[in-house]
Amino acid sequence: MRLRKVSTARAAGLLLLMASVMFLASCGSGGTGNELALPVVTVSPTSASVQAGSPLQFTATVVSPTSTTITWSVNGIQGGNPTMGTISSSGLYTAPATVPNPATITVKAISSAETNPFGAALVTITAPAVNAAVTIAPTDTLTPAGTSVQYSATVTGTDNTAVTWYVDGTAGGNSTVGTITASGLYQAPATLPSPATVVVTATSQADTSQSASTLLTLTGNNTAPLYVNFGSNGNTGNPSTDHYNGLFTTVSVCLPNTPQCQIIPNILVDTSSIGLRLLNSALTSVPANEFGTVSDSAGNHVQECVQFPDTSYVWGPVLIADVLISGEKASSVPIQVMGVTTFPVPLADCLSLGSGPNLNSVAALGANGILGVGTSIRDCGPNCAAGQIFSAYPYYICPLNVCQPAFVPVAQQVANPVAFFPKDNNGVQITLPSIPDAGAPSLPSVNADGSGLLPAGQLVFGVGTESNNAIGSATLYSLDTNGNFPQVVYNGVTYDSGGSIDSSASALFLSSPATLGVQNCPDNPFYCPGSPTPVSLTTNGANSATGTVTVNIENADTLFTDNPGFSVFNNLARESLTGLGTDQFDLGLPFFYGRTVFVGIAGTAIPNNASAPNGYVAF
Amino acid sequence: MEERHGWRSMRSFWGILLMLIVGTAPAWAVLGQPESSVGTDGQFLRGQIRDEVHEGYRLHLITDPGGTVVREYVSPAGIVFGISWQGPAVPNMQQLLGIYFTHLQQYAQAQTGRRGGPLKIQKDGFVFTSGGHMRSYRGRAYLPNLLPTHVSPEVVQ
Numbered sequence: 001m002r003l004r005k006v007s008t009a010r011a012a013g014l015l016l017l018m019a020s021v022m023f024l025a026s027c028g029s030g031g032t033g034n035e036l037a038l039p040v041v042t043v044s045p046t047s048a049s050v051q052a053g054s055p056l057q058f059t060a061t062v063v064s065p066t067s068t069t070i071t072w073s074v075n076g077i078q079g080g081n082p083t084m085g086t087i088s089s090s091g092l093y094t095a096p097a098t099v100p101n102p103a104t105i106t107v108k109a110i111s112s113a114e115t116n117p118f119g120a121a122l123v124t125i126t127a128p129a130v131n132a133a134v135t136i137a138p139t140d141t142l143t144p145a146g147t148s149v150q151y152s153a154t155v156t157g158t159d160n161t162a163v164t165w166y167v168d169g170t171a172g173g174n175s176t177v178g179t180i181t182a183s184g185l186y187q188a189p190a191t192l193p194s195p196a197t198v199v200v201t202a203t204s205q206a207d208t209s210q211s212a213s214t215l216l217t218l219t220g221n222n223t224a225p226l227y228v229n230f231g232s233n234g235n236t237g238n239p240s241t242d243h244y245n246g247l248f249t250t251v252s253v254c255l256p257n258t259p260q261c262q263i264i265p266n267i268l269v270d271t272s273s274i275g276l277r278l279l280n281s282a283l284t285s286v287p288a289n290e291f292g293t294v295s296d297s298a299g300n301h302v303q304e305c306v307q308f309p310d311t312s313y314v315w316g317p318v319l320i321a322d323v324l325i326s327g328e329k330a331s332s333v334p335i336q337v338m339g340v341t342t343f344p345v346p347l348a349d350c351l352s353l354g355s356g357p358n359l360n361s362v363a364a365l366g367a368n369g370i371l372g373v374g375t376s377i378r379d380c381g382p383n384c385a386a387g388q389i390f391s392a393y394p395y396y397i398c399p400l401n402v403c404q405p406a407f408v409p410v411a412q413q414v415a416n417p418v419a420f421f422p423k424d425n426n427g428v429q430i431t432l433p434s435i436p437d438a439g440a441p442s443l444p445s446v447n448a449d450g451s452g453l454l455p456a457g458q459l460v461f462g463v464g465t466e467s468n469n470a471i472g473s474a475t476l477y478s479l480d481t482n483g484n485f486p487q488v489v490y491n492g493v494t495y496d497s498g499g500s501i502d503s504s505a506s507a508l509f510l511s512s513p514a515t516l517g518v519q520n521c522p523d524n525p526f527y528c529p530g531s532p533t534p535v536s537l538t539t540n541g542a543n544s545a546t547g548t549v550t551v552n553i554e555n556a557d558t559l560f561t562d563n564p565g566f567s568v569f570n571n572l573a574r575e576s577l578t579g580l581g582t583d584q585f586d587l588g589l590p591f592f593y594g595r596t597v598f599v600g601i602a603g604t605a606i607p608n609n610a611s612a613p614n615g616y617v618a619f
Numbered sequence: 620m621e622e623r624h625g626w627r628s629m630r631s632f633w634g635i636l637l638m639l640i641v642g643t644a645p646a647w648a649v650l651g652q653p654e655s656s657v658g659t660d661g662q663f664l665r666g667q668i669r670d671e672v673h674e675g676y677r678l679h680l681i682t683d684p685g686g687t688v689v690r691e692y693v694s695p696a697g698i699v700f701g702i703s704w705q706g707p708a709v710p711n712m713q714q715l716l717g718i719y720f721t722h723l724q725q726y727a728q729a730q731t732g733r734r735g736g737p738l739k740i741q742k743d744g745f746v747f748t749s750g751g752h753m754r755s756y757r758g759r760a761y762l763p764n765l766l767p768t769h770v771s772p773e774v775v776q
Binding site: 374391393 | 683684685686687705707708709710711712713714720723724727728730735736737738739748749750751752753754755756757758759772773775776
């Protein structure tokens, strides 16, 4: 006679207990007395593991014709106790809250008045599962070199909330990437590491598989971080409208000559426009009406209508602010605040091109502002200071609420703030890391486990003014009077329509599909070649400099489908201004990845004694 | 090589040329309209005008006080089939495009969320491109259906 394995389910166990009693009773009547001497109570399961604090159901099977009375014990104590765990009269064992020592206990089901009156099971109590989850704060921030950041980690799912801190994978960090204490105080190194983005990680000590990482980008005296992402509107999943390759930095604006400042992130960095333009909605702690104003002799405040080449436009007053970026400060420079609705847009006069979207909101702009760091000091220049008013004239005054064009002295026109830094004021250097051809989610970005860092880029102020902005072996291209390369050569054809670099453009704007031998995507404005298509351009400067730019066109549909959520691509291309011999190349942000690009301001100190009356670019 | 008649009978050569008038242009023609449909005021483009006769079309060049050059392309039938502009500012599109300005607005505003780089619209018999950067704009608009025979759209540049 063998004992039968029974279900651990209580109801089923009881049924089986009864059935077993009946079965054995009937067997017993025709069997031998020896069989009745076998163990008469067994326990199922006979061995088990259970987490501290968790329940476990036991079932006793009685093979006695004479007794079905069962009592339960734990390590010999009837009903158990809190240290060993408790067990109910129906066999429901509840493990103790903490693991006992030793961790294995014995559960017995005891029957009365039989030769072998009990069955037993061994139970090992294990530590409770750690559902630890770690979060870290602050996330993805920036700090100047030499300063400190207090981090905190929140651990849930376990009583042990202790964490170990790492910088770039090294517990406690080191002098190069910065150190971090057991309490999460990060101390940045005095000099910028390379890359200037570090990964700070907190790992749960209760469960070392659980950690959280965040990125910290360090800024230098003349170095601001450059982020690439979808911008304020995020990823909507619509390639026709999403802002791929959006280049952003953080600026501070202050009421002039005061410490009243506001840090404003998500500012577009634009090499094809001039001046800082902030959305009024972003100015929360330093209201626009507290900035200095630019007025004519009658006290009329100057307004500006700016039209962008893609027909979008902005409108708002010219105001005076202190502009701080990294460790640089431009004092009392004219900026534009967009979306102040004191006066309506003078549509008939101003908006000759502005037939497209009004960008006076975060939703339309996808950013809090635009930092124009192109090749001029002012956004208009002498044409707006005297002479004749022309079509699409930008500056206005609005006496009696009627806006009309007005001349504005050059010194009061919206200005490239870089040109007004006390030093490092002759241009900028934009450095972005190389990225995989498949793209990247954003810059900076890192895998969940803290590996695979793609650092932030760097916006370095000055050219040849510091140890970190030497032009080195870069080719300096003086620009023509239109601010362009005078010629661009593709496939043996010289285009006198030239071209330019443009950090505000999401794609490489190139020749037509027919010229390049590629196809348009069926459902978005980018190119979808059958295979990756390299394009080699010869760029000529007005100073006889010449060089070759090689970019790559990948199938945009493939990129978007294979990499949902990615905003960073080095191979998005679409059609520019084209026509027989008139192609104008606009090398957008994909051109910048893996390069260091200098943008020199006309009228400032030019490196290497080069002649660049209209400014220059160098790479 | 072909004898053609502009405002004045004139022998012309391919790709060229003749300065006919230098003076102040009080107004200009409107895209898709007869050359005679000049606007009535000179408020928007007080420019210097220069006329040229080319193979298959006539060209008016206007330079405004801001230094922007506007080119207007007129078919032998006297219809403005294309315009282009280049310079530090943008000419008045509403004036230059006439009824096609609403096309431009409609299509341009549909490009929500667009940022950076040039704009190209090619719809409903209307082609429009605009590009460049601050202080240097360039663009053109033309009507493919109104191009004179044997004239390529690339002449509008």
